[in-house]
Amino acid sequence: MKYGYFDDQAREYVITRPDTPLPWINYIGCQSYFGILSATGGGYSYYKDARLRRLTRGRYNNVPADFGGRYVYVRDNASGDYWSPSWMPTQTTLEDYSCRHGMGYSTISSKRAGIRTSTRYFVPLDETLEIWQVTVTNERLEAADISLFSSVEFCLWDAQDDATNFQRNLSTGQVEVDDGVIYHKTEYRERRNHFAYFSCSEELDGFDTQREDFLGAWRGWDKPVAVEEGRSRNSIAHGWSPIGSQHVKLRLEPGESRQIVYVLGYHENDKDDKFDPPNSQTLNKKTVAPIIAKYRDIANVESAFDALRAHWDQLLGVYQVTSPDQHADRMVNIWNAYQCMATFNMSRSASSFESGIGRGLGFRDSNQDLLGFVHMVPSRARERILDIAATQLSSGGAYHQYQPLTKKGNNDIGGDFNDDPHWLIVGVAAYLKETGDFSILDAPVMFDCLPGTEEPLYEHLKRSIQYAQDRIGPHGLPLIGRADWNDCLNLNCFSDTPGESFQTSTSKDGKVAESVFIAGLMVLSARELSDIAAVSGKAEDASYYAKLSADMSATICEHGWDGDWFLRAYDDNGNKIGSKENDEGKIYIESQGFCALAGVGLEDGKARKALDSVAKHLATPHGIVLQQPAYSRYYIEYGEISTYPPGYKENAGIFCHNNPWVIIGEVMQGNGDAAFDYYSRICPSAREGISDVHRLEPYVYAQMIAGRDAPSHGEAKNSWLTGTAAWNYYAITQWIYGIRPEYSGLRVAPVVPERWTDFKVNRVFRGVSYDISVTRKGAGNAVTLTVDGTVIEGDIVPPPVNGVQSVKVEAVLG
Numbered sequence: 001m002k003y004g005y006f007d008d009q010a011r012e013y014v015i016t017r018p019d020t021p022l023p024w025i026n027y028i029g030c031q032s033y034f035g036i037l038s039a040t041g042g043g044y045s046y047y048k049d050a051r052l053r054r055l056t057r058g059r060y061n062n063v064p065a066d067f068g069g070r071y072v073y074v075r076d077n078a079s080g081d082y083w084s085p086s087w088m089p090t091q092t093t094l095e096d097y098s099c100r101h102g103m104g105y106s107t108i109s110s111k112r113a114g115i116r117t118s119t120r121y122f123v124p125l126d127e128t129l130e131i132w133q134v135t136v137t138n139e140r141l142e143a144a145d146i147s148l149f150s151s152v153e154f155c156l157w158d159a160q161d162d163a164t165n166f167q168r169n170l171s172t173g174q175v176e177v178d179d180g181v182i183y184h185k186t187e188y189r190e191r192r193n194h195f196a197y198f199s200c201s202e203e204l205d206g207f208d209t210q211r212e213d214f215l216g217a218w219r220g221w222d223k224p225v226a227v228e229e230g231r232s233r234n235s236i237a238h239g240w241s242p243i244g245s246q247h248v249k250l251r252l253e254p255g256e257s258r259q260i261v262y263v264l265g266y267h268e269n270d271k272d273d274k275f276d277p278p279n280s281q282t283l284n285k286k287t288v289a290p291i292i293a294k295y296r297d298i299a300n301v302e303s304a305f306d307a308l309r310a311h312w313d314q315l316l317g318v319y320q321v322t323s324p325d326q327h328a329d330r331m332v333n334i335w336n337a338y339q340c341m342a343t344f345n346m347s348r349s350a351s352s353f354e355s356g357i358g359r360g361l362g363f364r365d366s367n368q369d370l371l372g373f374v375h376m377v378p379s380r381a382r383e384r385i386l387d388i389a390a391t392q393l394s395s396g397g398a399y400h401q402y403q404p405l406t407k408k409g410n411n412d413i414g415g416d417f418n419d420d421p422h423w424l425i426v427g428v429a430a431y432l433k434e435t436g437d438f439s440i441l442d443a444p445v446m447f448d449c450l451p452g453t454e455e456p457l458y459e460h461l462k463r464s465i466q467y468a469q470d471r472i473g474p475h476g477l478p479l480i481g482r483a484d485w486n487d488c489l490n491l492n493c494f495s496d497t498p499g500e501s502f503q504t505s506t507s508k509d510g511k512v513a514e515s516v517f518i519a520g521l522m523v524l525s526a527r528e529l530s531d532i533a534a535v536s537g538k539a540e541d542a543s544y545y546a547k548l549s550a551d552m553s554a555t556i557c558e559h560g561w562d563g564d565w566f567l568r569a570y571d572d573n574g575n576k577i578g579s580k581e582n583d584e585g586k587i588y589i590e591s592q593g594f595c596a597l598a599g600v601g602l603e604d605g606k607a608r609k610a611l612d613s614v615a616k617h618l619a620t621p622h623g624i625v626l627q628q629p630a631y632s633r634y635y636i637e638y639g640e641i642s643t644y645p646p647g648y649k650e651n652a653g654i655f656c657h658n659n660p661w662v663i664i665g666e667v668m669q670g671n672g673d674a675a676f677d678y679y680s681r682i683c684p685s686a687r688e689g690i691s692d693v694h695r696l697e698p699y700v701y702a703q704m705i706a707g708r709d710a711p712s713h714g715e716a717k718n719s720w721l722t723g724t725a726a727w728n729y730y731a732i733t734q735w736i737y738g739i740r741p742e743y744s745g746l747r748v749a750p751v752v753p754e755r756w757t758d759f760k761v762n763r764v765f766r767g768v769s770y771d772i773s774v775t776r777k778g779a780g781n782a783v784t785l786t787v788d789g790t791v792i793e794g795d796i797v798p799p800p801v802n803g804v805q806s807v808k809v810e811a812v813l814g
């Protein structure tokens with residue numbers, strides 16, 4: 001069952017009924033001003049930091065879900081009938097409802113009683129504001145008297161305080177209304193020099209800024225008294241809950257359309273020039289006035305929207321594919337790339353599942369996210385890498401998270417997640433291969449953000465490996481620390497205190513429990529560092545790290561192999577995890593996928609055997625589960641993983657983040673059929689037809705799909721902000737299609753399904769446009785490349801001579 005359809009031409013997903021199983025959201029904003037926007041007008045906005053600069057309220061865990069939003073009410077003044085054209089919050093029956101989620105904008109349209117409303121929401125580039133462009137059309141045969149009431153509920157800036165500290169914050173709210181513009185200025189009187197404003201392109205018939213006056217006592221947003229009576233109260237909020245609502249009256253002739261533009265924005269004044277006149281308490285509006293004036297002009301609104309479109313054309317134009325599979329095409333060309341940019345912009349802060357008040361930027365998450373967006377925004381990737389590296393500790397260890405506003409490591413969570421440092425190497429290698437910008441390795445970068453500690457970035461990479469070398473366990477495998485990629489495998493925790501964090505409480509010295517996953521990761525990271533060293537002329541380092549990688553690979557084969565698959569870990573008692581000797585959790589995906597991806601056991605058949613075991617024990621029609629059998633009880637020695645009921649999250653859920661490791665592992669085996677089959681099982685678009693089972697957005701990945709042990713097998717949770725986006729993008733674009741940046745050029749080494757006869761990729765790489773067409777002449781993956789008419793040796797297309805802007809590559813497979 002479906003709730004809409006893809007409009008690939010327009011790069012939109014069109015939702016055709018508002019009652020999707022769960023809120024289906026989109027994001028607006030891509031620089032400093034951001035918003036979540038659901039298909040029913042729900043969601044909130046913030047400037048830079050979802051916790052500390054929250055402009056409007058969203059209500060998490062509300063019933064119904066998806067509450068608090070950018071709501072406009074339409075009132076027919078003749079009949080008194082009123083409704084929400086985005087369905088929420090009045091839930092009035094609508095005709096022709098649709099929500100088009102596009103690249104950085106959404107348009108919600110509907111009709112009732114002959115009045116059609118269509119609202120386009122977006123954030124113009126280089127602005128700190130959002131636009132709601134409302135078009136109202138009278139499709140009746142007679143004239144209509146209509147009222148529009150807009151509404152936003154302001155957040156008192158710090159979303160955490162706003163949701164908890166009522167004894168104080170119900171007395172702090174302040175607003176001003178001037179020339180029809182509503183200014184929200186809570187705490188501006190003291191230490192803030194920023195405020196929010198809400199303006200409208202029309203003359204107002206009235207306004208409200210105090211929630212209770214607008215809604216009426218004992219009423220909710222579904223039946224505001226001001227709307228019901230068609231009369232604003234012109235209220236000025238003092239404390240309680242400041243809102244913004246504007247009342248506009250329209251008389252529309254038959255067939256007539258009108259556009260009304262609302263602007264909700266964030267603005268900062270100079271600290272020394274906050275008030276006008278200077279010794280008053282009145283907001284200085286001089287610098288915001290021209291911005292408000294600009295978007296009263298529809299022509300400026302339209303050109304801002306065109307610029308946004310052009311921005312996305314450019315970003316998505318870097319990699320475009322035409323293949324026999326429409327699901328993969330639309331994911332790669334549109335939605336997966338778009339989701340990768342969302343993970344870049346939002347990290348893990350604000351979604352339907354992340355409240356925006358919790359996590360900072362994850363060290364491992366942000367490094368892995370790079371794999372998905374580095375080709376679209378290389379200069380911003382460079383900046384991100386340097387920010388992340390500056391939080392690294394001089395031991396080579398890492399804070400698990402850092403805060404986006406301060407860019408400092410987060411002391412509450414601390415470090416000792418022993419996989420973290422390796423991901424820095426993985427991220428930097430991806431950046432170097434994409435850009436060829438080796439100057440980044442010489443950039444001076446602090447440790448722990450302490451001025452005076454600067455060392456070249458290259459030294460940071462070496463320390464990442466050193467950190468692991470300093471933490472080797474009894475079997476020669478890396479010690480796990482608080483956890484590795486699997487945050488819930490907490491082998492040094494042994495927690496028996498309710499509510500204690502599994503990630504931050506440690507009751508063991510950490511000298512025994514080892515991770516085969518980190519070992520596999522280290523095989524890769526040490527090899528990447530060796531390659532980086534080789535290309536930058538450091539031959540000694542190159543051979544040192546190459547040997548380290550090979551040695552670790554050998555150690556895995558000796559102490560990390562269980563006969564039919566790779567072990568997962570050794571616990572604090574030195575017992576195996578992920579072994580046929582265990583009663584539960586006998587086989588885990590992470591070590592199979594990552595070791596196979598890193599090339600461990602590639603030659604002697606271990607990797608093949610491990611992947612066959614994945615197919616046998618872990619693969620389901622909805623994706624590959626994390627481990628089997630699921631833990632049926634709490635194991636104090638394993639930690640959080642065994643807290644989840646079977647089939648959810650790390651306890652045998654389908655973690656869509658690590659499925660691509662198996663996909664790439666199969667590619668390394670030359671098995672394009674299996675790789676693409678696994679890809680398709682979790683591909684959101686390919687699951688669109690079972691939206692009633694999957695339940696979340698069919699245009700983006702979710703972190704998890706419930707595993708086979710869960711009653712709701714196939715149901716997704718935690719969409720949007722997940723490493724799943726980058727890894728699936730990386731797996732399909734670089735490994736299955738095989739178009740892969742290398743230091744010496746662009747590799748073309750597809751491992752696609754046997755039945756694919758041809759496909760094409762357009763790839764912009766280091767400023768050159770590669771037009772690549774692949775044709776299959778026989779079975780297998782052997783490739784012959786013809787570059788601009790000349791057959792070349794091998795599968796790497798070297799960079800063209802200076803000045804050449806486009807290259808034609810013909811690849812013959814088989």
Ligand code: BGC
Pocket residue numbers: 487488503640649650
């Ligand atoms: C979740 C993990 C998450 C961790 C850290 C756990 O409860 O299961 O997926 O990474 O919390 O926030």
Ligand code: NOJ
Pocket residue numbers: 348362364365484485486487488650723
């Ligand atoms: C979500 C975290 O963000 C990610 O870093 C982690 O690897 C997975 N959970 C698995 O536990």
